[in-house]
Amino acid sequence: MRIIFRLVLLAAVAGLGYWLWTVFFPSPEKVIRARLTELARTASFGSGDSPIARGLKAQRLANHFTPDAQLSFEAPGIGSRTLTGAEEIRQTAAAGFHSLSSLRIKFLDVTVQLDADPRTAEVRLTAEIRADGSEDYGVQELLFKFQRVDGKWLINRVETVRTLSRAATPRPS
């Protein structure tokens, strides 16, 4: 009986130790997922948020990107746009945050793949975007490239994945 009790206690201590290890030394995948959750939270705001709060959110949003980050996106009705550098991302976000009454962003089906180089990682996900409190929403498949800079995982590149391609076939000249 005493042996069983000791074994159970040992297993509990080992489990607690493992849990503490994952809390204090989380895996890169866990850190990247947490960063994406934080990014979605930062990029979302409600109609009650003040202009100052929105400006701060735009600033915090830019902090998720490397200084040379590139953000290329394509959306129905908007077309394609490319933003280069954290500063341009911050300015565009600030302008966008002030022109919309509310924005809700959710990242779904997140798949993190660590590259052979331990300082880079690739993430595929579906972004669900609701603007101005509308019931209707847009979905986009996105590809993120993360880079580890000074121990922090930052976004270096974001691209829209063309789930459905509709570019016209070029005519033979």
Added chain:
Amino acid sequence: MPNATAPTNRPHWLRVLAFGRRPKATLVRILVLGVSCFVVFRFCLVPIRIDGISMLPTYRTGQINFINRLAYLRHEPRRGDPVSIRLAGPSVMFMKRIIGLPGETVSFQNGRACINGHPLDEPYIKLPCDWNREPVQCGPGQFYVVGDNRSMAFEHHTQGRAERARIIGKLLL
């Protein structure tokens, strides 16, 4: 002579109602039912809730449907099939109708879909359409998919060539 007041071994009627006369057999039935439901609704008939206006009037927001993932085991997707197309994962999917098959050219002339230059008969289109678009050629393994609601602006209607690997099944109802 048996004593009429002696306690019997018959279980309480509430226990019979909850667990059946043979609890072991009931447990096995519950397990079989649970596993069957998991396999059927995860790998064969995936339940979905429709959201959005692109398939109006055939499918409306809020309707429940199922994706038959076994539909294309024996044959390739066919023209006219309403299909679901995956993005980064199974949480959100596009629901569209196949109009163009691999190798075919799809265009829109005065609101009518044309395949290799010939107008396509589409009895499921009920709403007016005025689209005019240049031809798009489907490559090998590509299917042209579009929604039934062509009264939307072309730019706001998500459509295009989908890779075969992204088509996960046909709508059941």
